Each structure stands twice: as C-alpha cells, then as structure tokens.
Amino acid sequence: MTRYQSLSLADAADLSRASVDVTAVLDHLVGDADAAAATSIGFPGAVDLDYSEVITRLGNRLWNNIGDPLDEGGTAHTRVLERAVIAWVADTLAMPADDRWGYVTTGGTEGNLSALHAAHRRHPTARVYYSTAAHYSIPKIVHMLGARGVAVNVHPGGEMDYAHLAAQVSRRRRWPAIVVATAGTTLTEAVDDTASIRAVLDEHEVHGHLHVDAALSGIPLALDGRLRLDDGSGIGSIAISGHKFLGVPTPCGVVLIRDSVRKAAGRIAYTATLDTTVTGSRCGLAAALLWHAIATHGREGHHWRATQARRLAAYAVDQLNAVGWRAWRYPHAFTVVLPTPSEQVRKKWVLASDGPISHLICMPGITHGQIDAFVADLAAAAPPRLIPRPRLRPDGPPSPSGTR
Ligand SMILES: Cc1ncc(COP(=O)(O)O)c(C=O)c1O
Incomplete structure (x- = not known):
C-alpha cells in the first residue's frame, strides 16, 4: 500500500497536528484528483492548457x-498583465476602446455582482429580469443589492421566453429594467438573444441596462463573432469565468463594464488606490495565468x-x-444533454443533473477515449426513459451585434 493510500483525510483534527506527514497529505490530494480526472466530464473546466511555467515562476x-x-504602485503586482487581459477580452468582444473598463475577478459570480452593482447604482429603482435558467448567483445578487427581481420563463431548451419577458416588462413599464441575458446557461x-431582449425593451419604451452572464461561453462565442459588445449591441456589461474555457488552475474571471455606466469611486488613502472593485486585495497570480493563456495561444489558438x-x-x-440514449446539443455548445442515467453512472462520471436531464461537457482536453468509455457504460446500463428533445431555434447566422 502506498503512503497516500494508507492515509485518511477524513479527520480534520488529525490533519492540523504538528506531527502530520505533510507530504503524504499533499500526495493524497493529488492522487485523489488524478484518479478522478479520467471520469470528470460533467463540469466545464478545460484541462488542455499547461500553466506550469507561471506556477513555477x-x-x-x-x-x-x-x-x-489602472493603479500603480504597491508591492509585487501583475496589473500590467491584468490590463493586457482586459484589453484582449474587450477587443475580442469589439467593445469600444473609449467606453470600457474591467478587472480580473474571483470568478463569474463576482463579475455578475460587480456589473449588477454598477447597473443598480445607476438605476436604483430598476426591476432586475433574469430567466429561470440563469445561474443561481443572479437571484442571490439581486437579494444582496436589495433590488426587486423578476423571473422570466424559458423555452424547453433553456433559452429565455421573450414573450414572457415582454409580459413581465409591460406590467412594470414605469420602472427602468436591468436584464440579465445568459450566454451559456x-x-x-x-x-439568450440580446437583440430580442432589446426589442422588448424598445417596444415598451423602457430604458435600463443589459448585462450578459457569459461565464462559460463568453470567449468562444466572441471568437466566433457571435457575441459582440459594440455600440449597436446595447449591452452594458459582461462577466466571464477564467477557469472554464481557459482552464485556469484557480477560480478567476473577467468583468467588463461600459465606463459610461459606472459612477465615480472613492480613493482609499492608505492603499493609495481607487475603490472600484468588489474585493480589496486581488489575486495577481490569476491575472498572470489568464495572460499566459492569451499570450501563448492567441485568438486563433483558442478558436481552434x-x-x-x-x-x-x-x-x-x-x-x-x-x-x-437520446442526446442533443446546441450547435455552438460543448454541453451534451441526455436523459439522467443511473446514480452509479452519474457518480462515476461526475455528471451534473437536474431531475430528468443531465449533461456532460466536452471541454478542451476531454478525449474521444473518455467519451467512448462513457458511452460503453451507458450502453451496458438500463435503457433510458425517453425525454422529448426540445425544438431549438435554428442556429442562424451571426447578427451584426449582440448574441444569437
Ligand atoms: C451561467 C453561469 N454564470 C455564473 C457562473 C458562476 O461562475 P463562477 O463559478 O466562476 O463564480 C456559472 C458557473 O457555473 C455559470 O454557469
């Protein structure tokens, strides 16, 4: 039996003893993660990029x-790399150079919080509309901000029901609207189609803010030219996760907000910095890791x-x-939706499930061999209860701005 196999990590009190074998504990953690990797196909973290140069240095x-x-000074920091990351992501999204601001966050959730906080400061009486397929961080943030949230129905495939949005907006037209579109539920x-959302707001003559939660799909859709934050898009902000498509080995993300949406922030005397971000201290290593992914692969590499x-x-x-097994996917998607298999299969392959449907996600780095092994397990399992495949909107050509 190897050292790590003989060690139990169950007892936290044992692990904080001064005499604990630290190397064995770390070996155990790495061993467990390595053993699980071959069957981890349910969560959206890419596993193909090598960040060891940054971690080592x-x-x-x-x-x-x-x-x-944009602050300077302080002790060791990577703000110059952070600015490069923000510029790259904003350029990829065709965001106007004279109306953009952003920073490297702890993840998609902080990006949503930062953007919705800015939108709420500008429109304090706004109702915040989001679909029932939106990430759980959205209603949580609405609650944290003390704002009024309005849930909007979705079509069976998970896309917002714009007719229901119109009905909800029409009942609240005297208040501004902050609408959260999800790009990759x-x-x-x-x-969600931001052009359809804009059309609803225009039709009801309601002004406000359009935010896109693009935690998973922001960068891939932007590289396709299918998600743009140009002036015609009417999109005011976007949040993206860094540990999903870019597979950064620490949770992180990017938020971009139109500069014209933000209100002035205070200067903190003792840090000599502007208080524009949700957290005070921020992880400079995450910015360096994001920059490394961009600098080593570029737009073409990531598109590939x-x-x-x-x-x-x-x-x-x-x-x-x-x-x-009746599976389906959107043409742009890494996600494959299928009827929920047995608990044994779900656990082995770490699938994410919601009642009758589950998904696996073919993130960069997942192999044909893993898919073949998963399909072999399903072929050997009890046949699925059939779930109807939703009728998806045809995946039309990119619109000149916004998402489609
Ligand atoms: C659509 C969406 N938004 C936000 C998030 C939250 O991102 P993070 O885990 O980076 O905070 C996720 C994570 O799964 C997501 O799928």
Whole structure:
C-alpha cells in the first residue's frame, strides 16, 4: 500500500497536528484528483492548457493587484498583465476602446455582482429580469443589492421566453429594467438573444441596462463573432469565468463594464488606490495565468480549441444516439444533454443533473477515449426513459451585434 493510500483525510483534527506527514497529505490530494480526472466530464473546466511555467515562476510569492487595474504602485503586482487581459477580452468582444473598463475577478459570480452593482447604482429603482435558467448567483445578487427581481420563463431548451419577458416588462413599464441575458446557461448552454431582449425593451419604451452572464461561453462565442459588445449591441456589461474555457488552475474571471455606466469611486488613502472593485486585495497570480493563456495561444489558438471541443461534443451526441440514449446539443455548445442515467453512472462520471436531464461537457482536453468509455457504460446500463428533445431555434447566422 502506498503512503497516500494508507492515509485518511477524513479527520480534520488529525490533519492540523504538528506531527502530520505533510507530504503524504499533499500526495493524497493529488492522487485523489488524478484518479478522478479520467471520469470528470460533467463540469466545464478545460484541462488542455499547461500553466506550469507561471506556477513555477510566480507561484511562491504574493502578487496583490489591490485596487483598480489602472493603479500603480504597491508591492509585487501583475496589473500590467491584468490590463493586457482586459484589453484582449474587450477587443475580442469589439467593445469600444473609449467606453470600457474591467478587472480580473474571483470568478463569474463576482463579475455578475460587480456589473449588477454598477447597473443598480445607476438605476436604483430598476426591476432586475433574469430567466429561470440563469445561474443561481443572479437571484442571490439581486437579494444582496436589495433590488426587486423578476423571473422570466424559458423555452424547453433553456433559452429565455421573450414573450414572457415582454409580459413581465409591460406590467412594470414605469420602472427602468436591468436584464440579465445568459450566454451559456449552466445546464444546457442555451444562449439568450440580446437583440430580442432589446426589442422588448424598445417596444415598451423602457430604458435600463443589459448585462450578459457569459461565464462559460463568453470567449468562444466572441471568437466566433457571435457575441459582440459594440455600440449597436446595447449591452452594458459582461462577466466571464477564467477557469472554464481557459482552464485556469484557480477560480478567476473577467468583468467588463461600459465606463459610461459606472459612477465615480472613492480613493482609499492608505492603499493609495481607487475603490472600484468588489474585493480589496486581488489575486495577481490569476491575472498572470489568464495572460499566459492569451499570450501563448492567441485568438486563433483558442478558436481552434473551441472548434475541436465542439466536434467532440457532436461526436458524443452521435455515439449516445447510436446506443439508444437520446442526446442533443446546441450547435455552438460543448454541453451534451441526455436523459439522467443511473446514480452509479452519474457518480462515476461526475455528471451534473437536474431531475430528468443531465449533461456532460466536452471541454478542451476531454478525449474521444473518455467519451467512448462513457458511452460503453451507458450502453451496458438500463435503457433510458425517453425525454422529448426540445425544438431549438435554428442556429442562424451571426447578427451584426449582440448574441444569437
Ligand atoms: C451561467 C453561469 N454564470 C455564473 C457562473 C458562476 O461562475 P463562477 O463559478 O466562476 O463564480 C456559472 C458557473 O457555473 C455559470 O454557469
């Protein structure tokens, strides 16, 4: 028996004893994670990029980007790399250079909080509309802000029901609207159509703010030219996760907000920084990791990664259907939706489930071999109860701005 196998990590009190074998504990954690990796296909973290250069060179000291990314000074920081990341993501989204601001966050949730906080400061009486397929962080943030939230129904595939949005807006037209569109819902990777949302607001003559929660799909859709924050888009802000498509080995993300939406922030005397971000101290290592992904692969490299991952997702749908498991996906998606299999299969493959449907996600780095092994397990399992495949809107050509 190896040292790590003989160690139990169940007892936290044992682990904080001064005599604990630290190396064995770390070996145990790495061993468990390595053992689980081959069957981890349910959560959206890419596993194909190698960040060891950054971890080796920078990983053993504090890099603190406290304050605003445009601040200078302080001790060791990576704000110059953070500014490069913000510029790259904003350029990829065609965001106007004279009306943009952003920073590297702890993840999609902080990005949503930062953007909705800015929108709520500008429109304090606004009602906040979001679909029932929106991430759970959205209603939580609405509650934290003390705002009024309005849930909007979705179509069976997870995309917002714009007729229901119109009905909800029409009953509240005397208040401004903050609408959260999701670009890549958590369960099915559905993309809300920002042009349809804008049309609803225009028709009801309601002004406000349009935020896009693009935690998973922001970068791949932007690289396709299908998600744009240009002037015509009417989109005021976007939040993206860094540990999803870019597979950064620490939770992180990027938020971008139109500068014209933000209100002035205070200067903190003792840090000599502007208080523009949700947290004070901020992880400079995350900014360096994001920058490394961008600098080493560029737009073409990341577009290629997205294309390969989508091909694998299409392959997974074909293979599942061939063994009688009725699976489907959106044409842009890495996510493959299928009827929920037995608990044994779900646990082994770490699938995310919501009642009758589950998903696997073909993130960059997942292999044909993993998909084949998963399909073999399903082929051997009890046949699924059939779930109807939702009628998806045709995946039309990109609109000149916004999402489609
Ligand atoms: C649509 C959506 N928004 C936000 C989040 C939250 O992102 P994070 O875990 O980076 O805070 C997720 C995570 O799964 C998500 O799917």
